[in-house]
Amino acid sequence: MNWDDTTDGAAAERLVDTAADREDQAVEAALRPKDLGEFIGQEKVREQLDLVLRAARARGATADHVLLSGAPGLGKTTLSMIIAAEMGAPIRITSGPAIQHAGDLAAILSSLQEGEVLFLDEIHRMSRPAEEMLYMAMEDFRVDVIVGKGPGATAIPLELPPFTLVGATTRAGLLPPPLRDRFGFTAHMEFYEPRELQRVVHRSAALLDVEIDPSGAAEIAGRSRGTPRIANRLLRRVRDYAQVKADGLITEDIAAAALAVYEVDERGLDRLDRGVLEALLKLFGGGPVGLSTLAVAVGEERETVEEVAEPFLVREGLLARTPRGRVATPAAWNHLGLTPPQRPATGNGQQDLFGA
């Protein structure tokens, strides 16, 4: 959500970056599913959440606090809006980094309406005093506002209306256990399967009035790294290409040609990812090689290789981080169409990966 946090460095210009850029923010509101029925994939989460919300509605109660964990762009903000819509409640959206003082949180909490949903994105980045205030607010719908400083400071108790907190985090493990335990329902969002992303692409194309055939949607889905935000972004770039270079209809060939222009390959790797893999394979024979050496070879900062390129390469099973350094897997050689060198069977980390 908070694209200002992620615009520095190589990640900023990447079409396959998971953080929302300005253009995403402008169109995402129009593409967001409005209820659970429209929300694609995440079957278990949907089923469980449906039960939680139905039961709360039947009791005429406010829904339990919900914690959503998962990578950026998988639909946490969308789900929080759906929770509010399904409960017929208004929603307030804020984020951990925006709440630096307990007073910031007290101001938000004290202005909530009964039943309102408070969406707190990046909840793990909230300041410690605010986090402690949140414990009591979640449990007792009450906060103590401290007035004054030093020995003369007094705590004024403030009653809050019942509300539903929806917290979002990239990893639930980042939250202190006392905070995690105060959520009645925790859902972990997984990366999407290509066939689910294909449905996301179809749905978005219809909303954007773009003509697409099933093979075109499948081609975009396969390159979207399991992430609806990326699928929607690729769709917009392919739409541009189809309008300029063809008659507007997105087919498999048009999608493949458009994404070749943007250097997003058939598995979703972009120039940076491929640069890292190519250096690893061509310059270092597949590794093991140290991160710093690899970074120098691709002309990038160490952090960029480690934090921007590697997570997806590791997730795709193309690269392994071993104690001896970075190592390419057989799938990496295969993906770049290269043949691994024959190695003597001396038994290092590399051989393990090749099953030697």
Ligand SMILES: Nc1ncnc2c1ncn2[C@@H]1O[C@H](COP(=O)(O)OP(=O)(O)OP(=O)(O)O)[C@@H](O)[C@H]1O
């Ligand atoms: N299950 C889904 N079905 C259809 N579209 C989806 C789904 N999940 C996400 N999207 C689309 O992907 C885009 C990004 O979703 P969203 O902003 O909810 O992600 P997020 O997890 O909150 O990301 P961040 O952590 O960066 O805030 C939205 O435009 C939304 O329409």
